Amino acid sequence: MLVNATSMLRAAKAHHYAVGHFNTNNLEWSKAILLGANETNSPVIISSSAGAGKYMGGFKTVANMVRCLDEFLQIKVPVALHLDHGTYDACKACVEAGFTSIMFDGSSFELNENIAKTKELVNLAHNKGLSIEAEVGAIGGTEDGVTADGEVANPKDCAKIAALGVDFLAAGIGNIHGLYPKDWKGLNFEVLEKINQVTNKIPLVLHGGTGIPDKQIIRAIKNGISKINVNTDCQLVFAEAMIKYCAEGKADATLDNVDKGYDPRKLLKPGFEAIKAKVIEKIKLFGSENKADDYLNF
Ligand SMILES: [Zn+2]
Numbered sequence: 219m220l221v222n223a224t225s226m227l228r229a230a231k232a233h234h235y236a237v238g239h240f241n242t243n244n245l246e247w248s249k250a251i252l253l254g255a256n257e258t259n260s261p262v263i264i265s266s267s268a269g270a271g272k273y274m275g276g277f278k279t280v281a282n283m284v285r286c287l288d289e290f291l292q293i294k295v296p297v298a299l300h301l302d303h304g305t306y307d308a309c310k311a312c313v314e315a316g317f318t319s320i321m322f323d324g325s326s327f328e329l330n331e332n333i334a335k336t337k338e339l340v341n342l343a344h345n346k347g348l349s350i351e352a353e354v355g356a357i358g359g360t361e362d363g364v365t366a367d368g369e370v371a372n373p374k375d376c377a378k379i380a381a382l383g384v385d386f387l388a389a390g391i392g393n394i395h396g397l398y399p400k401d402w403k404g405l406n407f408e409v410l411e412k413i414n415q416v417t418n419k420i421p422l423v424l425h426g427g428t429g430i431p432d433k434q435i436i437r438a439i440k441n442g443i444s445k446i447n448v449n450t451d452c453q454l455v456f457a458e459a460m461i462k463y464c465a466e467g468k469a470d471a472t473l474d475n476v477d478k479g480y481d482p483r484k485l486l487k488p489g490f491e492a493i494k495a496k497v498i499e500k501i502k503l504f505g506s507e508n509k510a511d512d513y514l515n516f
Contacts, residue, residue: 220288222349223298223319223445224385225513226261227421230444233512235505236424239263240497241302241449242280243270246490247456248287254497256293260506261513262497263319263445265300268308277301277308277315285316295510298349302447309339313346321351321388329375333382340383351423351445352379353388368392368402368426373412380417386445388423389413391438396450398429405434407441414442421445428454432503439505448500452493459492460485 223237230237240251242264255262264284271277284299300319301312309320322339324332336352343350355371369390376389391413392406413422421444427435428450435446463469468479479485501507 219293219296220285220299220318221296221513222347222385223263223300223351224349225516226263226296226298227349227386227444228516229509229512230261230506231419231421231442232516233509234440235509236439236444236446237261237263237506238497238500238504239265239300239302239423239445239447240452240500241265241267241270241447242274242284244274245283245287246486247452247493248284249291250452250490250493251497252284252287252291252293252297254494255295255297255501256291257494258498258501258507259295259510260501260508261296261298261510262501262506263298263300265302265447267302268304271301271308277312277317281312281316296513300351303353306335306339309350310342313342313348317348319349319351321353323353323388325353325355329378333378336379336384337382344383349385351386351388352382352384354379355390368394368406370406370409371413373409373416376413377416380420384420386421386423387417388425391424393424393426393430395426396428398426405430405438407437410438410441410443423447427451427500435503446500446504448496451500452496455492455496456489459488463488 226237242248251264266280271280274280298319299317303323304321309322312320324335354375371389380387391410422442423445424443425447427446427448471480
């Protein structure tokens with residue numbers, strides 16, 4: 219069932235677990251995420267970036283695909299359909315397209331402009347029943363030139379953005395999008411604590427979830443992180459499973475292949491299974507297994 223993400227993340231914050239946010243790229247990914255959550259009786263956030271949305275044929279295609287899959291697969295757990303790192307225009311488009319949650323990434327704007335645009339989108343989202351995530355400062359990423367520190371947000375800025383009425387907040391605590399450099403210094407728990415103290419119990423979001431050691435993930439959840447974004451992890455296991463399938467000769471694209479391993483439904487299955495297993499692994503790590511009904515009380 220599609221819902222916005224506000225109640226599920228408030229429940230997660232209050233009960234010290236995190237909800238997994240998994241990026242989708244196509245039909246197989248969407249099914250794997252929904253079924254992985256359903257099998258573990260966990261709330262889940264399935265999300266599309268602007269790039270993935272364009273790849274899949276637009277936000278309406280994504281929204282209809284996820285809604286129809288949710289119905290067809292009889293998914294019993296709460297599912298939020300979220301826009302990842304949205305521009306101002308992408309946020310508006312996703313409200314129209316039928317998403318239940320958006321993220322406005324105004325982190326590249328100067329603080330006052332980020333505040334003005336975030337405010338406007340908070341009103342728009344809430345009028346339509348969507349939840350909204352905002353971001354403070356840039357979180358590090360391979361495209362920005364990686365530093366060993368990652369990006370760290372200023373807690374004062376976090377307080378200002380949180381006060382605008384956003385439902386959850388992404389703030390850099392040393393995390394990085396994509397793969398982490400060998401000399402990475404780890405999550406900055408001091409900053410996380412400060413941000414948590416000044417943002418009035420708002421659920422906090424950890425981006426760049428791939429490559430952070432499990433111990434640090436668990437510690438971050440204990441300290442106020444309620445949503446963890448996972449993308450690269452799923453990409454890695456998908457590619458790995460596909461490479462293995464092909465290396466075993468199962469995809470042999472000739473009529474001699476009596477098992478017809480070239481059939482796209484067979485060819486893509488190992489990738490689908492790998493993502494589903496990764497989603498289940500992360501749900502168990504984040505502690506949201508069997509928390510599907512938790513949101514009803516928040
Ligand atoms: Zn992100």
